[in-house]
Amino acid sequence: MPNNVQTLARAPKMLPLVLALAAAAIGASRASAEPQVADFKLANGLEVVVLPDHRAPIVTHMIWYKVGAADETPGKSGLAHYLEHLMFKGTVKNPGNTFSQAVAAIGGEENAFTSSDYTGFFQRVPRDHLKEMMAFEADRMTNLVVTDAVARPELQVVLEELNMRVANNPGAQLDEQMDAALYLNHPYHRPVIGWRHEVEKLNYQDALDFYRRFYTPNNAIVVVAGDVTPDEVKADAEATYGKVAPRVQIGPRLRPTEPIQEAPRTVTLADPRVEQPYVNRYYLAPSSTTAKPGEAEALEVLANVLGDDSNSRLYKTLVLDKGIALNAGAVYSDTALDYGKFSVYAAPKPGVSLHTVEAGIDAVLADVIAHGITADELDRAKTGLIADAVYAQDNQETLARWYGAGLATGETVDQIRTWPDRVRAVTAAQVQAAARQWLDIRRSVTGYLVKSLKSEESRS
């Protein structure tokens, strides 16, 4: 179902062997060179962001609702994602898959995604069709048909997706269990896709209530990137979205917060399908939104130095120097309303225990905490991060996602736009301070993926 892909933006569900790629992708999601950005609000509260890009006569149109899995009522996990699916089921005016057919008919592409903090929908189409896309989205913002007849079969599709993404994937299961252990009180402890036994019980009324509560122009952001001017976008948006009355008042997004975390945790997931064991550790960290000035940028540099590629400390030490791991790295997930996450991981060579590679990781972290990073490492990390951001601009969708995800999680356009400058300003002392503060084992969960609980690897 290409139009129903869930992008678990704040909890990438990937095996460590591809995490190095993920880290690169995260870097790449940062554009620089400060594109011209227009940002305004319609009278009904809808925020509109325009990112002009005149290289080709196409446009990427996205709508981001500021609601995600962390806003679900306890016991209804998976509801935000279920509603994302139902958004493709048609309205009174555009029944069934009229919208999707219209996108396909003009050679366009569409997709959707749900995270803990937001739910998004987008189309990439020839520029002349922007207003048409806006009209379709404005229509399904308020006129969606949600009935049992429509919702019941779609639940089977969602459950199939859950099977494919989680049940078929021991690494994804471990990620879910690690999130459940990392967040003692905050709703990020629930999987975005939901716990199966709760998803099975969702129905159209749950989805309709959720839709009515959160899908309203004053809770959404439209991002348009492409061959358009802000004035054109504004006129089209007024003529389409501007007609939608706010449905409800939206208060601040206040969720339960974490107690002081004092006790390191572990989770061991054993599955006979596991051929490559690994260890992965999550540290609770600030997000770009909650971090103190400079802190998120320092953590980004730290992740780059520790584990972005084969020049990184973890890779060099564990894979090249000691020869105990096949892969190792680090990722900082910064885009979230309430908490970020700093991850380190390693996959041992055959015959090497998880305990040994974990001790190897710990030694690398201890060294950074004790002695900081070198001037050369700092320069290389900054250059790499900023270069990635420049390349990212080349991709309209990546750029639009960067703004959409940032705004939907509480960042400002200005914060997003100045990211490369802020990375440029990071000092080695800040990186060491961030490592010292946030690589604290008491706020961590260490996950072990193993073939069997009885196998040697499980005794870390």
Added chain:
Amino acid sequence: MPNNVQTLARAPKMLPLVLALAAAAIGASRASAEPQVADFKLANGLEVVVLPDHRAPIVTHMIWYKVGAADETPGKSGLAHYLEHLMFKGTVKNPGNTFSQAVAAIGGEENAFTSSDYTGFFQRVPRDHLKEMMAFEADRMTNLVVTDAVARPELQVVLEELNMRVANNPGAQLDEQMDAALYLNHPYHRPVIGWRHEVEKLNYQDALDFYRRFYTPNNAIVVVAGDVTPDEVKADAEATYGKVAPRVQIGPRLRPTEPIQEAPRTVTLADPRVEQPYVNRYYLAPSSTTAKPGEAEALEVLANVLGDDSNSRLYKTLVLDKGIALNAGAVYSDTALDYGKFSVYAAPKPGVSLHTVEAGIDAVLADVIAHGITADELDRAKTGLIADAVYAQDNQETLARWYGAGLATGETVDQIRTWPDRVRAVTAAQVQAAARQWLDIRRSVTGYLVKSLKSEESRS
């Protein structure tokens, strides 16, 4: 504050060295010999249970509200317990501590307790004062004065209690963290006393809303044990509680449930105050209310065989035979609406690692799973459990608590009354089957209490 003791009935907050006593107490909480029990409902929905006991002219009067910490709104942890405190702050008719003074004036005793599932209040007084106690309780069921002026200073008292019970006690902190890790989705993952940062923000309006939502005769059970007849109790109850109109309709208590648990977890709590490290493991288990017929009784026998006293397998093997532990045991916590908990623990001798004693526990459990228990062990366990239950009847308060806690967590009078018979019927095969099913490491959390994360003990 002797009148504000919180009894964490379903999550005993005790150091392992006293857990053997706790296990005995849990056994002792089971009365037998089937006392004459009267059970009836008033027109307003209040359930009344009478346990006649004519040995002395005293009476124990308890009221149990079917609401506890697991019924709190996320983000408001500690609210059920906070309201328990505020219940002592007076009504319009009986301002301030009039009620407590009246109890003291007649030489009575009073107390209160909050668990995940219920909140209870009781008095033990001369028999002639029963109706007076009922009038006081009926009054504060509906006329409580909850203002900022009253509630604000009491919050300081609650925070002081939290300091005393949790902040001062590394073992209690570990228990909290273990519960948070054991329950991935169910609200039992929250501490009954609350997370400090959330308790700090509670106010009178939160308490008042909670009071109005849950404190109503149709959500309460009155238990009277002592020198009274059911007819007398009924007349007094009608004349007092019977005048209270139901405030709200109370629906079924439906809470988020656990996903299938697949991944064993660990939690390590390090504190320089720890002089005696220990390992404690929780297994998710059924409660008396959710268990299949015979299952909870079999788990009770299993806990007795594994770890009730110095004749138990864990103690004999780890302390006497191998000489690696100072203490070891097992406890089954069965009284809960949704889930029970089976615990095993051991405290190593100086110089012995936690890993070693944990391996010792695992070997004992593996043996029971593989070979079951002996006929002799079965007989001794049954005899001990039933004898404990007989002794328990001697204590009016224990007996009343047994009925109150059982009824407040979904058991019936008949189930409670027939407990000794059901224990008598347990077979060795049932005990082995229960061990095989419920001592499953995938549904467990293992906690380590250590002095320092760097110390040898922390590497389990």
